[in-house]
Amino acid sequence: MTSSSNEGYSTEKVRVSADFLKSKMGNVKPKIGIICGSGLSGLGEVVENKIVVKYSEIPSFVESTVPGHKGQLVFGQISGKDVVCMQGRFHPYEGYPGWVVGFPLRVMKLIGIEMVLATNAAGGINPEFKVGDFMLIKDHISFTGLAGYTPLVGPNDSSFGPRFPPMNDAYDKNLRTLFKQCASDLGYDDFMRDGVYCNVFGPSYETIAELRLLLKLGGDAAGMSTVQEVVTARHCGIKVIACSLITNECILEYDTDKTVCHDEVLQTANDRAHQMQTLVTNSQTSRTHWQPLHCS
Template identity: 50%
Template sequence: MTRWTEFETAKQFIYAYLKENSADPLLFHPKVLIICGSGLGGIAKILRDDTVKIPYEQIPGFKVSTVPGHDGSLLFGRIGENRVPVVCMLGRLHYYEGYDLADVTFPVRVSCTLGVTYMIATNACGGVNESYKSGDLMVISDHINLAGMAGNHPLRGSNIDDMGPRFPAMSDAYDYQLRLKFFNVARQIGMKRSIHEGVYTYSCGPSFETRAECRMIRLLGGDVAGMSTTPEILVARHCGIICFGLSLVTNTIISEPPPSAREACLKGLPVEHAVNQSQGRTSHEEVLREGNEASKDVNVLMEAFVNQL
């Protein structure tokens, strides 16, 4: 079975499921794909009218989401007064779960066959830029694909010519007009939460960044660091889907060098000398907590933003 046949098989299953569970014909042709990052599954609450939820494990070709805070299902519905038809990924798939990047991006390929025009990818991330604080939002203007530079790229292998070119350009990966529209929407609704614009840095995970890696990312020009989004953006752009990315800063990454044992030795400090290296450490629980706290503002922004697409 070719990859294209796998996408078509998944699409036909989704169509059959929608036909059985909804009378809304526009749900068959969602305009927007929204990928809900860690702690941001609450975006589903802004869908109006009847919705249809399809667990990943029921869809041919889809893998199962294994990360806490990721529901693992597609949710079809409408958003805003204009009732824009959307499909939400309630939880994404990650390379670090043991899936290859073709599996991680499979839902994006299927969304392309459904006729999606726009993709909104949200994520939780660590703040590398020293001016960013936990709870801030960042509109992604560009990314640094550390994993891709090391050979882990979702477009590696035979090109799917029916979907896009062998060598797609990525200089326009994050659409300028969508970014401008989002900032205008935030101003119109009087959003108080800080919203930056900057560079997302992708690594495979699942470990959080070391102090030295944080300093390297900052030196390279990255503003935040995360373990998702970039593979999905690359495949979406390969398919011709117009992309927008939004990051929620859930923690600030420690970048100061660790305390020196050598200097402690030279000072004659005993081996029992205690240094608290755990202060400021990141945890997934912290990521989910910040996501839940920000979800109300993110939902208001998303509803107003998607309503204009």
Template identity: 55%
Template sequence: MLQKIDEAVKWIQNRVPVAPKIGLVLGSGLGVLAEEAEQAHRVPYGKIPHFPVSTVEGHAGQFVFGTFAGKPVAMMQGRFHYYEGYSLEQVTFPIRVMKRLGIDTVLVTNAAGGINPEWEAGDLMLIKDHINFTFQNPLIGHNETELGPRFPDMSEAYNRELRDLAKRMAERLGICLREGVYVGLTGPSYETPAEIRMLRQLGGDAVGMSTVPEVIVAKHMGMRVLGISCISNLAAGILDQPLSHEEVMETAERVKSKFSDLVREIVREL
């Protein structure tokens, strides 16, 4: 693992002059934010040693290094998912590379189904906590103490100071920012109405197929994490209609302006 990380880091550093301090993981339909990076260096994942390749529509599949809101950043324009057939080690590998590049703060975003019946498609949700319903953990196996402790603390997976900052920026911009618990499942099938009723009873507000493994690894490596979900649709059973990835993409397109404004102001203040 250490050798793979070091080889990927050296490959990037030999080709990209930017020394990023902030990392952004941009989920389904939200990668448009990377187009705002200045002095951008775009690196397809497939060229980086040991990186998998993103296969999902709405994920461009590249790193974008540059300056955003005045800060040196590394943006993941698309991510990897367990349901694509990758191991969780592969899914979270970019987070480990980010840390070794010098990044200590990471902002993870995703498109999620709304479980809270009071919310609407197009809402933004600040993630205050998560429930790992994948029944998997990227830290299973040999632990490299150079990367992090055997038993990392997850009592504050999403940094409280960063959450407070996000709330202030949302208020400044006049953006309604929900706050809730994200439930991570493996996918790729959407949940049944019965599963959604169960997840709501367990305290979930939104559900998705990403983010949780990345956050666990980020915390393992001592990074500060902020998470924002775009509520792209209401989950199964809340409305009497079928679910589709096309709806996810359409909603992300509709809210991209307020999403971009919020993330830009957060990064500017970091």
């Protein structure tokens, strides 16, 4: 599957998947969805009273083929709040059309999700960023979307949202403010950043010239995921907050022997996993921080 058209998508497929998950959720009624990026599946491990559903069991779901992505949904509680975690996501470079990458967000909408926290592993373009930094995403530049790879290509499904959804508010300002405050309360100021996420197709890492272009355009980090999920969520009216873990420094100079590989990405994610888990857990523990995330 390489086309970005939504010829295989239907509202009925979303309903069937959602109904299947409702039959598995028991008494869990999540309003919060968490998407775990590469090496960050540990976020799902802090969920209590787990109900695990493999992607292979869910109608119309596909497999997550990337190392560091477990390929399952985890329902349960974090700090007493009902949540669902995606341990693994789908990427454009795996050959899936745009509607497939965004499909889980439409399913989340039908099971009651009102807010999504998306995480990812990204390369730091901004020279001030260091490996291990967290970057709260304030905006994105989507080269995939600008080139026509989007989950909204094809006839619009008005049962979910409008033909032309705005994206100027893609990343909720109030949620970002509260998330940064929670990070500050935890003493994370030294490695908490905010910035612009550049979405590229992959799976090859970017050339030096490409990264220099992204830097000139105002990009702070580069990655191969997240934007299709954000666009789908906003089309559905789901609030979004997203955070990148800077897992490697992008190479901007020709005179170097440095390189980057996925193993480095996973290792950095593993090293920072505890802090990310603590941040997510404490965001939910604090009533001051969590009340807006709970969309009440």
